[in-house]
Amino acid sequence: MAKYLMLKHYRSTSKSLDCAPMDQWTPDEVSAHIQYMNDFAAKLTESGEFVDGQALAPEGTWVRYDGEGRPPVTDGPFAESKDLIAGWMVIDADSYERAVQLAGELSAAPGPGGQPIREWLELRPFLGAPPTITE
Amino acid sequence: MDDVLVRSLVPGVLGVLVRRGADFAAAEDAVQEALVEAVHSWPAAPPRDPRGWLVTVAWRRFLDATRAEATRRRREETVADEPPSGPVPSADDTLQLYFLCAHPSLTPASAVALTLRAVGGLTTRQIAAAYLVPEATMAQRISRAKRTVSGVRLDSPGDVATVLRVLYLVFNEGYSGDVDLAAEAIRLTRQLAAAVDHPEVAGLLALMLLHHARRAARTATDGSLVPLAEQDRSRWDTALVSEGVDVLQTALARDRLGEYQVQAAIAALHADARSAADTDWVQIVEWYDELVRLTGSPVVRLNRAVAVGEADGPRAGLAALAEVDDALPRHRAVAAYLHEKDGDRTTAARLYAEAAALAGNAAERNHLTRQAARLNSR
Numbered sequence: 001m002a003k004y005l006m007l008k009h010y011r012s013t014s015k016s017l018d019c020a021p022m023d024q025w026t027p028d029e030v031s032a033h034i035q036y037m038n039d040f041a042a043k044l045t046e047s048g049e050f051v052d053g054q055a056l057a058p059e060g061t062w063v064r065y066d067g068e069g070r071p072p073v074t075d076g077p078f079a080e081s082k083d084l085i086a087g088w089m090v091i092d093a094d095s096y097e098r099a100v101q102l103a104g105e106l107s108a109a110p111g112p113g114g115q116p117i118r119e120w121l122e123l124r125p126f127l128g129a130p131p132t133i134t135e
Numbered sequence: 136m137d138d139v140l141v142r143s144l145v146p147g148v149l150g151v152l153v154r155r156g157a158d159f160a161a162a163e164d165a166v167q168e169a170l171v172e173a174v175h176s177w178p179a180a181p182p183r184d185p186r187g188w189l190v191t192v193a194w195r196r197f198l199d200a201t202r203a204e205a206t207r208r209r210r211e212e213t214v215a216d217e218p219p220s221g222p223v224p225s226a227d228d229t230l231q232l233y234f235l236c237a238h239p240s241l242t243p244a245s246a247v248a249l250t251l252r253a254v255g256g257l258t259t260r261q262i263a264a265a266y267l268v269p270e271a272t273m274a275q276r277i278s279r280a281k282r283t284v285s286g287v288r289l290d291s292p293g294d295v296a297t298v299l300r301v302l303y304l305v306f307n308e309g310y311s312g313d314v315d316l317a318a319e320a321i322r323l324t325r326q327l328a329a330a331v332d333h334p335e336v337a338g339l340l341a342l343m344l345l346h347h348a349r350r351a352a353r354t355a356t357d358g359s360l361v362p363l364a365e366q367d368r369s370r371w372d373t374a375l376v377s378e379g380v381d382v383l384q385t386a387l388a389r390d391r392l393g394e395y396q397v398q399a400a401i402a403a404l405h406a407d408a409r410s411a412a413d414t415d416w417v418q419i420v421e422w423y424d425e426l427v428r429l430t431g432s433p434v435v436r437l438n439r440a441v442a443v444g445e446a447d448g449p450r451a452g453l454a455a456l457a458e459v460d461d462a463l464p465r466h467r468a469v470a471a472y473l474h475e476k477d478g479d480r481t482t483a484a485r486l487y488a489e490a491a492a493l494a495g496n497a498a499e500r501n502h503l504t505r506q507a508a509r510l511n512s513r
Contacts, residue, residue: 001266001308003267045269045275048245049272049276092272127496132307132353133346135405
């Protein structure tokens with residue numbers, strides 16, 4: 001059993017698959033897309049594999065320490081948004097193969113015309129707890 | 136109220152309900168409800184016979200649930216109020232529950248969760264916290280597991296090896312929440328050892344005790360891992376060590392060797408050494424040879440290469456390592472260690488850094504990064 005983070009990037013919808021940005025879909029297509037995400041999370045809860053998931057606002061701020069007694073420096077938001085994270089989901093899967101299968105399913109969320117948008121999802125394993133017996 | 140004592144009654148109580156004809160999933164729910172009721176009412180009114188109390192309350196809960204179900208389906212009374220008399224619960228009932236919860240049709244994660252709940256008596260909330268998943272997810276995982284095994288007859292014979300693998304997972308893999316999974320695994324293995332006479336059950340119990348004995352020495356105050364060679368051996372729990380050694384010797388005398396007994400024998404040789412330098416590595420290599428013969432496991436070959444490096448020098452260790460699949464996790468970490476012992480600090484530093492990038496957990500990654508940094512900074 002291992003936990004994996006599935007990262008959804010904003011870029012994938014508009015760039016890799018000739019798919020219009022979401023604000024140019026019909027309202028029903030947007031609703032169907034979101035419903036798919038919710039159903040997917042509910043299905044994973046039912047299968048005992050869901051851990052957590054959230055959507056993120058597109059605009060973020062970069063923050064950096066700027067020395068003792070000074071307020072942190074902030075920067076952004078930046079217009080270049082191709083690598084912004086749109087949301088994430090954490091799953092607890094029995095194997096890497098199972099995690100890949102689930103990420104593939106999530107990537108099939110419907111877009112314009114109800115077609116799967118085939119967006120790229122980034123799958124990252126968590127660093128877990130150290131085993132007790134190693135020798 | 137002694138939580139562990141109460142939970143030790145769980146398998147027996149569940150066994151009684153199943154013997155009386157309750158189906159496993161419903162009986163398990165009823166026992167959980169009885170446990171919750173015990174938590175509330177026992178502090179004020181402790182029962183004279185805790186086990187009898189749990190059986191009575193759990194049976195009543197089971198009947199209530201069955202009746203409610205029957206009403207929902209608008210059926211006539213389906214279950215007789217009088218509990219059918221059954222045989223007195225025995226060690227066999229407990230053993231059958233272990234088999235059921237570790238049934239080969241379950242995934243490892245499901246078997247672990249079901250074992251902790253139905254045999255261990257832990258709540259879903261506690262199990263969820265121990266594995267860092269939401270309670271709803273764990274509840275579903277457990278009820279799916281119960282559905283999966285619902286058709287399995289409780290008296291069908293099982294394989295002790297599958298049970299041991301589940302208990303090993305509970306001991307070896309898990310986060311630390313308010314439930315001490317290692318202690319729980321030891322408790323469940325003790326209980327199993329009382330129910331079945333099997334040298335490998337004893338072997339696993341010995342293995343757990345010998346590793347648990349090192350627990351205090353295994354992590355530094357900042358939470359970082361302390362490797363075996365650097366542990367303060369005065370902090371090892373000598374009572375656990377001697378119990379582990381006793382259990383192991385009794386098992387080995389049966390002359391039915393298995394992988395857990397061999398692993399325990401290796402742990403016992405470490406426990407026996409007053410310092411890392413005093414370790415009988417030659418004998419450890421012999422046990423690893425036995426373990427390779429028994430399991431053929433590549434991970435065992437990897438650990439054997441470390442032992443060979445200690446017994447016959449780093450060159451011999453590297454030669455043994457050359458026979459091991461280099462895609463294995465920790466392969467580079469072992470190579471780094473042997474190269475440093477061989478005096479090649481540059482190669483060792485590079486391999487430690489590569490090993491850190493491949494580590495599967497943060498504690499190991501941090502340890503390997505520090506090793507690379509130590510070699511690079513001189």
